[in-house]
Amino acid sequence: MGKANLDWSNLTFAYTPTNYHLEYYYKNGQWSEAKIVEQDTISLPIAATCLHYGQEAFEGLKAFEHKDGSVSVFRPEExxxxMISSARRLLMAEPPEELFLSAVEKIVKLNKEFIPPYGSGAALYIRPLLIGISGILGVKRSEEYLFLVFASPVGPYFKEGLKPINLYVEEKLKRAAPGGTGNVKVGGNYAASLIVSKKVKDMGYNEVLYLDAVHNKYIDESGPANFFGITEDKKYITPESESILxxxxNKSLMVLAGELGLNVEQRPMPVDEIFNLKEAxxxxxxxxxxxxxxxxxxDKTVTYIEGDQIGEYSLQLYNKLRAIQLGEEADTHGWNYKIEL
Ligand SMILES: Cc1ncc(COP(=O)(O)O)c(C=O)c1O
Structure with a gap:
């Protein structure tokens, strides 16, 4: 079968419907077989716990076509x-790892004509979603769950590729706090972050850089991404915090940074350190x-990039990880999960 008729190199990070999605139901302590569904809507009880009490967790991963036409997904086991740790935190049924991986394989195969061609800069984004579906009025965990997986071809997040952005350190509003749910991927964190993104965008910045909720001193993360800095003396520093995802x-970049000869430090990172970084x-x-x-x-702004000249190590790390994902460089860590189409 050929490729879908899409303008692959002009795709953005937006939802494009594909052929099918998958549904697995958890009932009486057991997961069902995969149900292959054509329409891209679902029907729910109006009292479902996901709607009222936020029993919802999701994931996001990508499948890439390589030059030889083979297809692999980047680190789906992770x-x-x-997703298991998110489910555990919200007291939801946990989709076993084997079920998750088999769903990933199935969704790619079922929608193979939507896998963007090698060289287009695009990828097939896979979105697993776990929701509580029992209609219960009280604040309680759901008895039944739906694990749903869909896919959508997406372009690069920024069309221009590596486009440098301006961050604003937000001190009042928080997305998460220690002991909360910042370290798992649940919808509530994102709902709480929308107003913060809007605030900084209205001020003319591209994204927010959050500080920890207890001391307002240590860097947490930036919107829907982790943060790292690179120093003159060749350190890759990234925040350790119990309220970041x-x-x-980042886990992969830390390995590659070590291989590039950088000293990797994952530790609490006081915000004042931004003034000593060479790259961020x-x-x-x-x-x-x-x-x-x-x-x-x-009232201070530190600038790392004049014009659009990307820092040396950021560029090397980006090129290296992309090359592995696209099968252009040896996958020495076994990060690519091959899908037999
Ligand atoms: C809050 C948040 N932090 C960090 C990340 C980056 O995580 P990953 O590299 O696993 O996509 C994401 C995106 O998933 C995110 O939503």
Whole structure:
């Protein structure tokens, strides 16, 4: 079968419907077989716990076509484990790792004509979603769950590729606090962040840089991405915090940074350190690395990039990870999960 008739190189990070999605139901302590569904809507009890009490967790990962036509998904085992930890935190039924991986394989195969061609800069984004579906009025965990997986071809997060952005350090509004749900991927965190993104965008910045909720001193993360900085003396520093999402991209970049000869430090990172960095970046599945051009903290702005010249290490890390994902470079860590189409 050929490819869908899409303008692959002009795709954005927007939802494009595909052939099918998958549904697995959890009932009486058991997960059902996969149900292959054509329409892209679902029907729910009006009292479903996901709608009222936020029993909802999701994941985001990508499938890439390689030059030889083979297809692989980047580190889906990590997403499977993260979804289990999100489910555990919200007291939801946990989709086992094998079920998650089999769903990922199935969704790619069922929608194979939507896998963007090698060289287009696009990828097939896979969105697993777990929701509580029992209609219960009281604040209680759901008895039944739906694990749903869909896919959508997406373009690069920024059309221009590595487009440097300006961050603003927000001190009042928070997305998460220690002991809360910042370290899992649940919808409530994103609902809480919308107003913050709007605030900083209205002020003329591209994204927010959050500080920890207890001391207002340590860097947490930036919107939907982890943060890292690179120093003159060759350190890759990234915040350790119990209220940030453990990014799979960041985990991978830390390995690659070590291989590039950088000293990797994952530790609480006081915000004042932004003034000593040579390069800074945000990282996540959507864009791999988004270089940071400047950060504004109170009345001071530190600028890392003049014009559009990306920092040396940020560029090397980006190129290296992309090359692995696209099968252009040896996958020495076994990060690519091959899908037999
Ligand atoms: C809040 C948040 N932090 C970090 C990330 C980056 O995580 P990953 O690299 O696993 O995509 C994401 C995106 O998933 C996110 O939503």
């Amino acid at each position: 997403n499977a484990r993260r 453990p990014s799979i991209t 970046g945000c990282c996540g599945t959507a864009a791999v690395i988004t270089p940071v051009k400047s950060i504004t903290y109170r």
